[in-house]
Amino acid sequence: MEIIISSNSSKPIYEQISSQIKAMVMSGKLQPGDPIPSMRALAKIIHVSVITVQKAYEELQREGFIETTVGRGSFISAHHRDVIQEEHQRRMEEHLRLAVEAARMSGTTLEELIRLLEMCYKEDGQ
Amino acid sequence: MIYSLEVSNLSKRYPGATFSLDNVSFAVPQGSIMGFVGENGAGKTTTINCILNTLKPDSGVIKIFGEEMTEARTDIRNHIGVVFDAINFPETLTANRLASVFKDIYHHWDSDLFRQLIDRLKVPADVRIKDLSRGMTMKLATAAAFSHGARLLILDEPTSGLDPVVREEMLDLFLEFVENEEHSILMSSHITSDLEKVADYITFIHNGKIMLTEEKDALLYQYGIARCRSEQFQALDKSEYLAARKRGLQIDVLVPDKQRFSGQHRDITVDNATIDEIMVLLVKGDQ
Amino acid sequence: MRGLVRNNIYSMASNIQLSFIIAAVMALVPIVFREDMLLSMILAVQIFIFVVNTGTSLRVDETSKWSKFELTLPVRRHTIVRAKYVTFVLLILMGILTSLLTLAVCSALGMSIDPVMVTYSYGFGLTLAITSTALMYPVMLKIGTEKNEMIVFFSGFAAVGIMLLLAAILAPFTEGMQIRHPLVGTVSTCTAIVLFIISYFVSVRIHRKKEFR
Numbered sequence: 001m002e003i004i005i006s007s008n009s010s011k012p013i014y015e016q017i018s019s020q021i022k023a024m025v026m027s028g029k030l031q032p033g034d035p036i037p038s039m040r041a042l043a044k045i046i047h048v049s050v051i052t053v054q055k056a057y058e059e060l061q062r063e064g065f066i067e068t069t070v071g072r073g074s075f076i077s078a079h080h081r082d083v084i085q086e087e088h089q090r091r092m093e094e095h096l097r098l099a100v101e102a103a104r105m106s107g108t109t110l111e112e113l114i115r116l117l118e119m120c121y122k123e124d125g126q
Numbered sequence: 127m128i129y130s131l132e133v134s135n136l137s138k139r140y141p142g143a144t145f146s147l148d149n150v151s152f153a154v155p156q157g158s159i160m161g162f163v164g165e166n167g168a169g170k171t172t173t174i175n176c177i178l179n180t181l182k183p184d185s186g187v188i189k190i191f192g193e194e195m196t197e198a199r200t201d202i203r204n205h206i207g208v209v210f211d212a213i214n215f216p217e218t219l220t221a222n223r224l225a226s227v228f229k230d231i232y233h234h235w236d237s238d239l240f241r242q243l244i245d246r247l248k249v250p251a252d253v254r255i256k257d258l259s260r261g262m263t264m265k266l267a268t269a270a271a272f273s274h275g276a277r278l279l280i281l282d283e284p285t286s287g288l289d290p291v292v293r294e295e296m297l298d299l300f301l302e303f304v305e306n307e308e309h310s311i312l313m314s315s316h317i318t319s320d321l322e323k324v325a326d327y328i329t330f331i332h333n334g335k336i337m338l339t340e341e342k343d344a345l346l347y348q349y350g351i352a353r354c355r356s357e358q359f360q361a362l363d364k365s366e367y368l369a370a371r372k373r374g375l376q377i378d379v380l381v382p383d384k385q386r387f388s389g390q391h392r393d394i395t396v397d398n399a400t401i402d403e404i405m406v407l408l409v410k411g412d413q
Numbered sequence: 414m415r416g417l418v419r420n421n422i423y424s425m426a427s428n429i430q431l432s433f434i435i436a437a438v439m440a441l442v443p444i445v446f447r448e449d450m451l452l453s454m455i456l457a458v459q460i461f462i463f464v465v466n467t468g469t470s471l472r473v474d475e476t477s478k479w480s481k482f483e484l485t486l487p488v489r490r491h492t493i494v495r496a497k498y499v500t501f502v503l504l505i506l507m508g509i510l511t512s513l514l515t516l517a518v519c520s521a522l523g524m525s526i527d528p529v530m531v532t533y534s535y536g537f538g539l540t541l542a543i544t545s546t547a548l549m550y551p552v553m554l555k556i557g558t559e560k561n562e563m564i565v566f567f568s569g570f571a572a573v574g575i576m577l578l579l580a581a582i583l584a585p586f587t588e589g590m591q592i593r594h595p596l597v598g599t600v601s602t603c604t605a606i607v608l609f610i611i612s613y614f615v616s617v618r619i620h621r622k623k624e625f626r
Contacts, residue, residue, distance in 0.1 A: 044298070049158075
């Protein structure tokens with residue numbers, strides 16, 4: 001598990017940690033059941049304060065990405081499928097809204113936008 | 127919340143001096159690292175001395191691991207590791223001799239751990255302390271503080287005067303120490319960048335008074351410094367900010383909730399705060 | 414406490430070595446010159462030599478802030494003081510040992526040893542060493558170690574003064590004031606030991622109230 005911390009980013013470090021772990025789960029790099037370092041161990045490895053990692057883990061736990069059991073440590077949650085779907089959905093919506101806004105500003109019609117979407121979908125991958 | 131260290135209403139006045147500790151209160155939660163910040167002469171060392179009983183406070187209660195710390199409680203001191211801003215140890219001793227001394231004094235001296243730490247920090251074991259550089263001496267003192275079953279470390283400027291490479295090594299050690307959630311650290315430091323990296327909480331002291339105790343992440347991401355013109359500043363309500371200071375042509379204002387403030391004052395720029403700027407504002411600002 | 418005594422000895426180690434060397438050199442004097450008077454003086458001073466350096470040690474403890482760090486150890490304050498006094502006793506024993514060796518060597522070399530002279534030497538030497546230590550430590554605790562050489566000097570002076578005083582007091586019993594009288598030697602040494610014990614309790618009190626920055 002690789003986590004990159006940028007100290008100059010305006011994004012709080014705990015957010016950087018949680019969003020990177022989320023990204024790894026969604027891309028499949030981290031599978032359900034995979035163990036992740038304990039809060040304190042991770043804090044030590046990436047040189048940040050414990051509370052910062054704690055915040056990140058709390059958020060991940062709340063959103064169903066990880067599970068922590070006393071004595072056994074933290075693992076990627078087995079039943080996060082719905083959560084991941086939701087997260088993907090949320091992202092799609094976010095990006096689509098940006099696209100819509102750009103379309104409106106440039107005077108593109110809905111049909112043209114849909115055609116653009118079809119092109120992109122068929123281009124990357126399949 | 128369990129606290130490793132609780133300081134309540136600590137006061138001390140040196141006779142004939144204007145300086146005093148005035149009702150100093152703060153607590154270090156178990157499992158955390160608390161940075162203790164203040165300008166020179168603010169009272170950091172005096173507070174630490176009172177906590178460790180090398181100075182007698184005029185009033186106040188100090189509790190360590192939930193128990194009141196008195197001279198007689200040698201059992202508690204077995205679990206407190208200390209590094210002062212000094213050489214700390216007799217100069218003619220070597221690391222090895224120091225270890226043999228501590229073995230007879232501390233109940234839980236861990237020779238193997240000490241040896242490992244010395245090796246890891248590259249402190250020569252048979253060189254007299256007076257022939258070691260300051261960085262080496264601090265590393266030695268830190269190794270000793272870690273090696274006797276301490277659950278609370280009290281460090282007075284443990285990284286000052288050290289080069290960045292050594293500082294990084296020390297910070298790593300501190301983080302390792304709190305990997306055990308029963309361990310805590312109180313460290314006073316000028317080097318706010320170190321604290322910004324590893325501290326969970328920051329306590330600010332100025333002129334013998336505690337100005338603020340807060341989570342470090344809150345200070346860095348929630349607090350903000352608003353840059354105001356005079357009329358904008360006049361329009362603010364006192365409850366909206368903690369401190370303000372005129373600097374050049376603007377007034378810097380410390381606000382505890384950057385988001386909310388921005389929402390209510392869209393015309394005012396609010397920057398992210400750094401520990402340094404917060405400290406300067408608290409020290410120099412009117413409250 | 415054992416650890417503290419060990420620490421005290423370690424930190425004074427080079428001073429102790431130096432004292433042994435000086436004492437050995439001093440031992441050569443009566444051996445070379447075969448002078449009884451000299452032997453008597455040397456025996457006494459050999460004991461004193463070992464405690465002379467304590468002032469410097471205490472000074473170094475203060476500048477390195479070891480005396481402050483000690484307070485964070487799991488020991489009582491009076492144990493710290495007790496360890497110091499135990500160390501002083503050890504130092505004095507080292508002095509006695511050295512002088513006994515010197516005595517043995519001189520005797521083996523065929524020098525005539527006058528028992529009265531020997532008793533006097535030890536009486537004087539012990540009184541000097543024990544009294545000056547008893548005076549020096551509490552004074553340094555109270556006013557600090559900056560003027561440690563002066564304090565050692567004056568303590569030595571005071572020790573001699575006490576002996577003279579006792580000699581004067583005992584004059585009626587010794588047919589006039591006689592420093593070399595065995596009675597004076599014995600009484601002085603006992604007085605010194607009593608002062609040493611009183612000094613310990615005084616030091617504990619001073620240390621208990623002392624603040625260390």
